[in-house]
Amino acid sequence: MRDTSIADAADRLLEAYATGVPCAPVRDLIGTDDAYRVQRRLTDHWLAEGRRPVGRKIGLTSAAVQRQLGVDSPDFGTLWADMAVPDGAEIPAGAVLQGRAEAEVALVLERDLPHERNTAADLLRATAFALPAIEVAGSRIRDWDITLADTVADNASAGMYVLGNRPVPLSQVDLRLCGMVLERRGEQLSTGAGAACLGHPLNAALWLADTLAQAGDPLRAGDTVLTGALGPMVPILPGDVLEARVEGLGDVRVAFAKEDS
């Protein structure tokens, strides 16, 4: 019965991906405890399709978003190689359902993090470098009408992302105090700072490392981690070109195609 519901929820989300039409929430089918099992079904489906996993995204890292959803913990989803676009490249129309953009700090790992309980020292030693990133989150759920169960099941509302091209070692940047600004043609859309992400982007990464290791699927050398938004998410429009600047990490931009081709 429960397994059927989980399969039904996964099928509903896959249908939304396939048709490009957002679906009804899945919370009527599953409890919050089952949501990661739905996500796992999607992951298995995509692995079977030959997609290459390249890391994880962390969501629900801001106090405001946690309050809004009534949760006290972040969540995570899987990043796939085909979600990444180069700096400045254009995302095709319809590639992300109901896209919203946010600026983040990305970490790239050079060591596995196999332990179920990691320290800041473990994480610092495992991180090769940081990059500025724009995450284009999306929701397969109609009108972003999401609860925790909905967004977790829906791969943490992952869409696509773009990374900057200049790696910065963690010794060279203050990720707690770094300022962030996200602009569209010089018009400011969002501002923030590193501490908006769970007090420090590394706090979010530590939560992820522990959570994944406890689930038996730890972070690995080479993984990219999108640590979470530094300021409010902004809706995107066709034709937009967005630029994010993160103090100490540099800038990164992404474009959106004008209309359906």
Next chain:
Amino acid sequence: MSDVEALACTLDEAARDVRAIPKLTDTAELDVATAYAVQRRVIERRLARHERPAGVKMGFTSKAKMVQMGVHDVIWGLLTDAMLVESHVEVDRLIHPRIEPEIAYLIGRPVRSPADVDAAVAGVAVGFEVLDSRYLDFSFTLPDVIADNASAAGYGVGAWHEPRDVSNVGMLMEIDGRVVQTGSSAAILGDPMRSLRAAARLSEQAGIVLEPGQVVLAGAATAAVPLPKGVHVRVTASGLGSVEVTT
């Protein structure tokens, strides 16, 4: 003219008596020009009590605030030396104080017009502003808040640093060690330097010279938060250190 005097007296006494008043536009016609005249008169009353001009504060420097107020330009208020907070604010002397994180500029040469600005900056610092509207419920129209000296009540600044690019420095405000606001100086007109140029424009229009040693509070990086009694507040800006105050 007597109207201006009467309105200025009402605001000045509200501040001195620590008593919120209905907004002026409830009962008086007030346009922006007259509102600035009231503001000047309020400050002149303070100067007559041996306070001295200390600079200006810029208001409505964030897009969010401009949208909220339905305005397209910044406003300013005038600072006096009595508003400078060293390390403690007596909140019992304020009506409903709020505090916000700021970027501050130190004027090194006289500024009479925007052309003077680039050569005039002697330093930049992290700061805070204590706001206290004299109006009930912190509720006002644009002319009301201008007349009320842009809700100015107090300000503090950290150590001065050499002039530098502060267009996107991260800023945190902590109360009793808990982060209550995070943001970027970019929220101040995209770059606090633009706010300083706007201050120079307003000073030219008002015929007020920004003198060496005076301070320009360029604007807030985040929304203001209520400032209760008995707390410790710290504002930190990337590369500029921090400034602290207790209540």
